[in-house]
Amino acid sequence: MYRFEIINKSIRPLEEKEYIDELNNYSINLSLNGAGEICNRDIEILGLGNVLIRPKLVTKFKNELKPNYHYIAIDTDNINKPNDDKQYWKELNDRIVYTFESIKNDKDLIHFIRTNARSWYEQNGTVAKNIQIISEFS
Numbered sequence: 001m002y003r004f005e006i007i008n009k010s011i012r013p014l015e016e017k018e019y020i021d022e023l024n025n026y027s028i029n030l031s032l033n034g035a036g037e038i039c040n041r042d043i044e045i046l047g048l049g050n051v052l053i054r055p056k057l058v059t060k061f062k063n064e065l066k067p068n069y070h071y072i073a074i075d076t077d078n079i080n081k082p083n084d085d086k087q088y089w090k091e092l093n094d095r096i097v098y099t100f101e102s103i104k105n106d107k108d109l110i111h112f113i114r115t116n117a118r119s120w121y122e123q124n125g126t127v128a129k130n131i132q133i134i135s136e137f138s
Contacts, residue, residue, distance in 0.1 A: 024048050027110060028103070030096065043125050046070065049118035051110055053099055055092075062133055063124050070120045072113060074099050 003108060007014065007022065023044060028051040031042045037059045043054040046065075055129055056073035057065055067073030079091045103109055123129060 020044065020048070023050065027051060027114065028053060028100065030054065030100075042071075043121065046117040046121040047125055049114045049121075051103070051113045052117060053096065053103075061124065062136075063120065066116075067119060068113075070113070070116050072099060072103060 001050065029041075029048075031045060031052060031053075033055060037057065042052060042054065049136045052071035055076045056067050057071075059070070064088045065071060074092070074095050076092060076095070078093075079088055081088050124133065134135060
């Protein structure tokens with residue numbers, strides 16, 4: 001039994017609108033680290049005003065993305081990485097499920113995180129705000 005609905009882009013990539021619509025079908029979205037710690041998907045989820053669940057960020061932004069304020073953080077610091085990666089991924093999976101289960105019915109928390117996520121995006125994630133932030137460093 002699968003614990004998550006996974007869309008495998010190597011089988012069928014989604015068109016841009018279909019991708020955004022799929023994210024927006026749910027008020028809570030999961031994003032895991034890939035080649036880098038943060039990716040466009042994280043910012044897109046914030047921009048939609050959805051709740052982002054992800055491992056706690058180490059990456060720093062000019063305006064900080066605060067765990068459990070702008071997104072729901074999964075603490076991965078104390079997961080022991082044994083020789084067998086399967087145990088690491090099982091522990092991470094269990095923490096993701098536990099985190100989701102603990103927040104999914106908390107309407108106040110979901111509203112709080114969604115509001116803060118969208119606000120962060122409006123202040124940091126739009127093209128205009130990106131230009132403004134970059135120009136402050138020039």
